[in-house]
Amino acid sequence: MSLLESEMFSFLNECNIINSINLESGARVFQEGDSCHYIAFIKSGVIRVTKLGQNGREMLLYRVVAGESCVLTISSILSNSLYPAHAVVEEPSEILLLSAEEFKKQMTSNLGLQQYTYSILMNRFLSVMSMLEDIVFLKVDQRIIEFLISKSNQDNGSLLELTHEDIAIELGTAREVVSRILKGLEREGLIKQARGKIKLVNIKKICDKLVNM
Known part of the structure; x- marks a missing residue:
């Protein structure tokens, strides 16, 4: 051995x-x-x-x-x-x-x-x-933001190779719920989305949003 x-x-x-x-x-x-x-x-x-x-x-x-x-x-x-x-x-x-x-x-x-x-x-x-x-005890949007921040720290970057389905499986929720929440974050200018990718535009603002939830 x-x-x-x-x-x-x-x-x-x-x-x-x-x-x-x-x-x-x-x-x-x-x-x-x-x-x-x-x-x-x-x-x-x-x-x-x-x-x-x-x-x-x-x-x-x-x-x-x-x-x-x-x-x-x-x-x-x-x-x-x-x-x-x-x-x-x-x-x-x-x-x-x-x-x-x-x-x-x-x-x-x-x-x-x-x-x-x-x-x-x-x-x-x-x-x-x-x-x-x-x-x-946590709202789904809180859990999604926490997950994105955690994933960014793990991957040491702001561009995450993730689908909405990937996030739904990780967090035990519906893909439609994930899509709706990510669309809201995109409207706020916090993320940008492409096929199979999510870019965290401003990680500091994302963290601030999580703190204030």
Whole structure:
């Protein structure tokens, strides 16, 4: 096992790894209703986990990044239930695989794996709690402005490659709502829109608008 693997997932030294695989963007990891025959530990890359509603709308639940594993996979394996969402590779990923049987066996005696599992479950629970608080207590226009500012900071620039559908999925709202709010921001001169792109014209004024909401 490499040094990186030992640093990230030292508890796997006691386990029988099935293999290490590389997945390209767009590859399906799980879809809703799948049986979970293995658990994936993300060495690098990003896995996107979403839920598809009966109305066809998709909502982002969370992303799984380097050093993490998917909590829905963990819960599905431990409860012998089917996977309740969709998991797709968002960025090229290197993944370590452990069989469901080996995972359940190791959970009875591998203290490092137990601590890792409980920690990641708690962190994801707190993350979902925070997301629910935003949905319940913040107006959609506030959440959209916060998202645009956050995305600008991540991308280190004011030109964002985003569609209205992308934002709707991220924030768990309707595309039509996103379009209406972005059009309002454009009328105020705060953003400019092109196909698949949003330019933040004046980030300071956008931040001021958020503060005064």
